[in-house]
Amino acid sequence: MNTKETNEESWKQTYREKGDLWKTFYPDGYLEFKGLKKLLKKAKRGMNLLELGIGTGEAALPFLKKGLQITGIDITKEALEICRTKFLNSLVNPKNFYLEQSSLQEYQFPKRKFDIIIDYYTSQHVSRTEQDAFYQQVSSALKSRSMFLLGQYSKDYIEVQKNLVSEGEGVFISNSRYFCVVSIEDMIERLTNIGFIIEYVIPYPTKGFYEILAISEQ
Ligand SMILES: C[S@@+](CC[C@H](N)C(=O)[O-])C[C@H]1O[C@@H](n2cnc3c(N)ncnc32)[C@H](O)[C@@H]1O
Numbered sequence: 259m260n261t262k263e264t265n266e267e268s269w270k271q272t273y274r275e276k277g278d279l280w281k282t283f284y285p286d287g288y289l290e291f292k293g294l295k296k297l298l299k300k301a302k303r304g305m306n307l308l309e310l311g312i313g314t315g316e317a318a319l320p321f322l323k324k325g326l327q328i329t330g331i332d333i334t335k336e337a338l339e340i341c342r343t344k345f346l347n348s349l350v351n352p353k354n355f356y357l358e359q360s361s362l363q364e365y366q367f368p369k370r371k372f373d374i375i376i377d378y379y380t381s382q383h384v385s386r387t388e389q390d391a392f393y394q395q396v397s398s399a400l401k402s403r404s405m406f407l408l409g410q411y412s413k414d415y416i417e418v419q420k421n422l423v424s425e426g427e428g429v430f431i432s433n434s435r436y437f438c439v440v441s442i443e444d445m446i447e448r449l450t451n452i453g454f455i456i457e458y459v460i461p462y463p464t465k466g467f468y469e470i471l472a473i474s475e476q
Pocket residue numbers: 262265266269280310311312313314315316317331332333334337360361362363377378379380383384
């Protein structure tokens with residue numbers, strides 16, 4: 259299966275049919291999620307933030323409003339259009355954000371380094387090998403002692419869901435969308451092996467996902 263093309267088509271269709279779907283699920287935004295909220299508190303005006311798989315910009319918006327410089331990429335042009343409109347409607351300076359259509363797999367990280375990188379439920383849509391390369395790139399793209407917020411579904415939760423087609427080892431297909439996930443413990447080990455220090459882990463057992471804030475050591 260070509261994960262990139264399958265995902266791209268599936269997400270494109272979702273955004274075309276449902277528009278700003280995350281706003282529909284979370285009308286008050288994402289700050290009920292403690293990991294994101296804690297990160298927002300640590301963020302300072304003028305910092306550079308990169309969100310990979312920015313979608314409709316729901317996670318990045320409060321950071322933009324706080325005065326950070328936002329770079330966002332997403333595989334789906336449709337999502338980026340919604341994101342751009344949302345950002346412009348929030349009356350921030352358009353110079354404070356830059357959006358680019360790209361996949362995680364093909365993204366050319368800029369030479370300048372970032373203070374914050376967010377991967378909120380995006381790298382779970384690429385294969386394990388691609389994830390490993392990607393987390394390594396994230397680590398290199400961060401300034402020393404800077405922050406990486408990761409959100410993912412947990413393998414332990416997925417394994418017991420009945421409505422998913424599982425291909426084993428945390429790989430499954432839902433709505434013709436590809437997922438590749440691990441347990442929280444395995445993700446901590448993977449990030450630690452790359453040199454990240456884990457600052458906090460916030461599980462959401464009933465929802466089935468978790469947030470990890472990791473600090474780059476480099
Ligand atoms: C679950 S949504 C999360 C969106 C956003 N981070 C948020 O929290 O609202 C996952 C996003 O990843 C994007 N995506 C999926 N596969 C991707 C890939 N290989 N490269 C870049 N973006 C991808 C989708 O278009 C979608 O917008």
